[in-house]
Amino acid sequence: MRLSAENIRFRYTKERTILKNIHFHMDSGEVVGLTGSSGAGKTTLGKILAGYQKPERGTVLIDGKAIDQGGFCPVQLIFQHPEKAVNPKWKMRKILEEAGMPSEQLMVALGIQKEWLNRWPGELSGGELQRFCVIRALSERTQFIIADEMTAMLDAITQAQIWQAVLEYAKLRHIGILVISHDSFLMDKICSRKVSLTHLQNS
Numbered sequence: 593m594r595l596s597a598e599n600i601r602f603r604y605t606k607e608r609t610i611l612k613n614i615h616f617h618m619d620s621g622e623v624v625g626l627t628g629s630s631g632a633g634k635t636t637l638g639k640i641l642a643g644y645q646k647p648e649r650g651t652v653l654i655d656g657k658a659i660d661q662g663g664f665c666p667v668q669l670i671f672q673h674p675e676k677a678v679n680p681k682w683k684m685r686k687i688l689e690e691a692g693m694p695s696e697q698l699m700v701a702l703g704i705q706k707e708w709l710n711r712w713p714g715e716l717s718g719g720e721l722q723r724f725c726v727i728r729a730l731s732e733r734t735q736f737i738i739a740d741e742m743t744a745m746l747d748a749i750t751q752a753q754i755w756q757a758v759l760e761y762a763k764l765r766h767i768g769i770l771v772i773s774h775d776s777f778l779m780d781k782i783c784s785r786k787v788s789l790t791h792l793q794n795s
């Protein structure tokens with residue numbers, strides 16, 4: 593399976609076009625790093641790939657076909673800030689049920705304690721809450737994951753635990769991952785290839 597973005601153009605305001613003529617593709621099972629200076633538009637491209645932003649021009653395709661905008665998006669975006677990604681009025685169990693209850697094995701791999709399911713998002717730490725955002729994105733229908741600074745605010749041990757669980761799951765299910773991060777050590781360790789936004793812009 594191939595996720596591709598063709599001829600993407602995007603701007604938030606008339607004054608500045610953030611993405612111009614972007615061409616990008618990645619295949620199932622790949623772990624690709626997206627690099628670029630701060631403010632270059634990496635998050636914006638991630639949002640476009642996951643259907644959160646509509647490009648002014650260009651298309652996002654899976655195997656040459658447009659992604660159905662109605663239902664569950666096979667391209668799942670995980671943000672740096674989990675508190676912005678969950679409904680604060682839903683308990684954690686309901687948040688998980690919406691995406692389909694994950695297996696107990698995956699809950700253990702991500703270090704999610706059963707007791708947390710009865711809590712509100714505001715009653716979990718940032719790291720605990722991020723584990724829920726990660727597991728929610730690992731649905732059976734997920735084909736690609738955009739990990740946008742997914743573990744940037746976590747300590748090294750939690751970061752390693754989450755990445756290990758995600759990479760194992762992705763390998764098993766042949767999921768492709770786009771890693772957006774300023775952590776070059778992490779990128780070098782987990783990515784099979786790296787692309788720079790500047791290069792995508794000019795290729």
Ligand SMILES: Nc1ncnc2c1ncn2[C@@H]1O[C@H](COP(=O)(O)OP(=O)(O)OP(=O)(O)O)[C@@H](O)[C@H]1O
Nearest residue numbers: 604605610628629630631632633634635636637774
């Ligand atoms: N909603 C918005 N309205 C206007 N401008 C925006 C909006 N969101 C982002 N921008 C601007 O678009 C540019 C690209 O932002 P984006 O977050 O995609 O960059 P980035 O490469 O991910 O940056 P960083 O590495 O710092 O996270 C930035 O200059 C940012 O200020």
